[in-house]
Amino acid sequence: MRRRRVTVAAGFCFSFFMGTLLNLLFIPGFDHHQQREQQQQNGVTRSLLDPSLDLQEETPGSALDLARQLRERYEEVMRYRENRASGSAAKRLVRPLERRLMDLAQWASSEHLHKEQQQRGDLANALPKSRIDLALRAPWLGCRDIGNVTDLRYLGSGYTKAVYKVVLNGSVAVALKSVDFGGHDIENCVKRFGAVEDCYRLASYKLVKEMILLQRLQHPNILQLYGYCYQDSNDISDTLTTIMELGAPLEMIQLLQTSWEDRFRICLSLVRLLHYLAHSPLGSITLLDFRPRQFVIVDGELKVTDMDDASIEEASCSRNSDCFMEFPARNFTLLCSVEGRCQNMNEKRNLYNAYRFFFTYLLPHSAPSSLRPMLDVIVNATGELRWGIDETFAQLERVLYLYKSGLYLQNASHAHKAEYRRVPDTSIVEENYKCWPSYHHKGCLLSVFDLREAIEVCESHSQCKAFVWTNQTTWTGRQLVFFKMDSSRVVPAPDKITYVKVTG
Template identity: 75%
Template sequence: MSSVPRVRRAPRPFPAPSQPHGPGFQGGRTPDPATCPFRNRLPAGLAPPFASQPCPAGSVDRLPGPLSGRPGPVIRPRSGSDPPGSFRGRRRRRLPFSPGRRSRAGQGRSRLRAASQARTAAGGGPACAALRNVSGAQYLGSGYTKAVYRVRLPGGAAVALKAVDFSGHDLGSCVREFGARRGCYRLAAHKLLKEMVLLERLRHPNVLQLYGYCYQDSEDIPDTLTTITELGAPVEMIQLLQTSWEDRFRICLSLGRLLHHLAHSPLGSVTLLDFRPRQFVLVDGELKVTDLDDARVEETPCTGNADCILEFPARNFTLPCSAQGWCEAMNEKRNLYNAYRFFFTYLLPHSAPPSLRPLLDSIVNATGELAWGVDETLAQLEKVLHLYRSGQYLQNSTAGSQAEYQRLPDSTIPQEDYRCWPSYHHGGCLLSVFNLAEAVDICENHAQCQAFVVTNQTTWTGRQLVFFKTGWSHVVPDPSKTTYVRASG
C-alpha cells in the first residue's frame, strides 16, 4: 500500500470576537485608561498617584493595572523580538470568544501605556510599579485560560492576581491552530478583559471586588494583562457540611442575594454558564462569585417553546417563548436551578433548627421545581434570616427548665469539654444562642452538659457564642466570660 503524503495546513485567519446581544444589554465599552483612570481603590501599598478625571458614559470607572502568568518573578521586563511560539501534545480546542471589539481593546492598551509613560515623566509611577515589590507569590490554580496567584503587597495586604496562563490549554491550542502567538494571547486575554469589565459593572457585596488591572510587557508578548482582586478562600463542600447551620445558611443567603442582583443587573439578566462551587470563593464568610468569563448577558432567542429547553443532568425544563422572541427568564431560571443542585439541597436543611425546617424545605422544593423565581426565593431566605435573628423561631420550642443554674460572673471553665455537632470549635461544644433561655435549653438536652460559659463573641447574626461543659470542678477568672453551673436537677 502506497503512503499518502501529509499536507501541512497553513494557519487559518485569526477570528474576531463576537458581539453581545439580547434584551436588556446596554453595551458597555472597553475600559479606556487614558480617559478613565484608576482612582485609589487598591489596598495599602497599591495606590499610585492618578489624576481624578470623570469617566465618559458607558465606560468602566475606577479600574487600575500584566504580570507574567508564571510563578517566580511577578513582573518581567520586555526583551527581544516576538518569535512564534509552539505548543505540542495538546488537543485542539476553539476558544470561546468574549464580547468586545479587538480594535477598542488594542487602542485601550496603547492609551494606557502612553498614559503611564506620561505619568512617569510627570513624576508619578505607572500602575504596575507598586507590584514590583510583592512577596510570597503562591500559585493557587488554573483553568483552560487563566492562572491565579496569591501575593502580598508591600503594605501587607494579600490580593489575588489573575492572568492568562502561558502554558494553558486555550493559548496552546490557538497557537497550533493559527500560528500567531501574540494574536492568540490577545484572544485569550479577551476572556480576562470580559471578566474584568463584568466585575466592575456588576459591583455587589457578593461579586468579588476588583481592585485594579495592569498592562505590562512580559516574556515575548507586549501588554500582557493581569487583574488584581480581593483574595478569597475556595468553596469546599465537604468542609462546609461540617460547619454550623448558621454559617451554611449565610452562604445560601449570599447566593440568593447574588442571583437577585444578576437577574436585575444594569446589563440585564446575567446567567452563569459555568456554575460550579469552584467559580465562587468565601470572603469573611460571604459567598462571592469570582469567575465571570463564561457569564452571558443575553437571553436565548426562540421561535417557539421547543427552543426554550433548560437541560440539566437530572431533568429538563421547558420555558415559554415570549412574543418578542426570547425565552422568558431562562437566565434567571438556569442560575436558580444550579443554586438548588449545587448549594441549597446540601446546605439549607441539614441540621437546621427544627422550627425552621418546614420553611427551608419549601425553599429547596420550590427551587428544585423552578416554581419560584429569584425574587420569591430571596424573599423567603430573608424571612428565614428574620425569624432566626429575632429569635421568633424559638416560640413554643423552649420548654421551662426544671433545673436551676448558678451564675458565676467574670469566670470560665478552661477544660471539661465535650464534642457536639455542629460546633464552631472542633475540640469542644461551642454553639450560638439567641438568649440565656436557649442556652439553658441546649444544656438540658445534652446529657453530658453540667455547665456552660457565655463568651463576649458573637456570630454574623449577632448571636452569642457559648461553650457547653461536662462539669465545673476548675473555674478560673476571666473578665470576658460568664459561667453558669447547674445547681439542682
C-alpha cells in the same frame, strides 16, 4: 435501643457525606493545570509553551478564522463596556486605541478579507498588538504596586487563566489573574494557528471582559477588582494582569461540617447575588460556568470570582420547545414570550444550579427544628423551578428575620428542669465534650439567641453540667456559648459568665 439509634444516625451521615463527595467529584469541569517550576519575575505569568512544540501548518482559512474570532470576542467586550449601546451610540468619540480596534473589527468583516492576497503575514500586521485598555474608571492599584511583590504563590488555573496569591507592601494579600500560556485556550489556539501573540490576544479578551463586568456590577457578593497592569512578558508586549480581592477557595466537604448558621449564610449570599444578577444594570445575567469552584469566601460571605463566562443574552425562540434546559438529573421547558425570548431563562438557570450545588446540601441539615419545614419548601420549590429568584430571595430573607429575632423559638412557656447559678467574670478550663455542629472542633461551642435557649440546649445534652457565656457573637449577632461537662475548674475570665447547673 439507644445503640441502634446511634448506629442508624452514623450510617445516615456516612451515606450523606459519600453521596456529596461523589457528586462533587464527578461534576464536569475544567482540569487544573500543574504549577510551572519556574515563574517569571517581571510578569507573574505562566511560562511559555515549549518552543519545540510541533505546530500545525496554518492555512489561509484558519488565519481568517482567527481574525473572525478576534473580532467577535472584541465586539462582545465592547457590548459589555457600552452597556448594550446602540449602533449610533457606538460611534461616539473614543480613545485612539479603541478607534483602532473598532476599525479592525469593521475591516475584518468587510469583503476584502476574502481576497486571495490576505495571507498570514498581512493578517498578523493588522491584528491588535497593543494594549486593550478598556477600564471604566481609574484603578486603585497598577504596575507599580505589583512590581515588588512578596510571598508569590500559585493558586490554580482553568481553561484560560492562572491565579496567584501575592502580598503587597508586606501586608496586603491580593489575587493576580493572568492568561495561562500553558492553558487549554492558548495551547489549542497555537496548535491550530501557530501565532502565539495573536492567540494571547484572543485569550486576553476573556480577562478584559471579566474586568469590565467587575467594574460594571457592584455588589457585596461579587469579588472586587482593585486594578490592572499592562507589561511586556514572554516576548509579548502589553500582557494583562488583573489585581483582585483575595478569597478563600470554597471547600464543599469542609463547609458541610460547619454550623448551620454559617451554611445558611453561604446560601443567603448566593441568593442575594442571583437576585442582583437577575436585575443588574446590564439586564438579566446568567453564569454559564456555574460550579462551586467559581466562588470564594471572604469574611464568611460567598463571592463569585469568575465572570468571563457570564452572559446577558436571553435565548431566542419561536415555540416553547425551543426553551429547553437540560441538567444532569432534570430537564425543564420554559415559556416562549411574544417577543421571541425564553422567559427568565438566565434567572432560572442560575437558580437551578444554586439548588443542585448548594441548597440541597447546605440548607436543611441540622437547622433549627422549627425552621426546617420552611427550608424544605425552599429547597423543593427551587428544585422544581416553581419559584423565581424574587420569591426565593424573599423567603430566605424571612428565614433570616425569624432566626435573628428569635421568633423561631418554640415552647416559650416551657419550664426548665434545673436551676443555674450565675458566676460573673469566670470561665471553665477544658471539661469539654463534642457536639455537632460546633464552632470548636474539640468542644461544644454553639450560638444561641438568649439565655433561655442556652439553658434548653444544655438540658438537651446529657453531658452538659454548665455553660460559659462568651464575649463573642456570630454574624447574626447571636451569642457564642461553650457547653461543659463539669464545673470543677472555674477560673477568672473577664467579660465571660459561667452558668452552673445546681438542681435537676
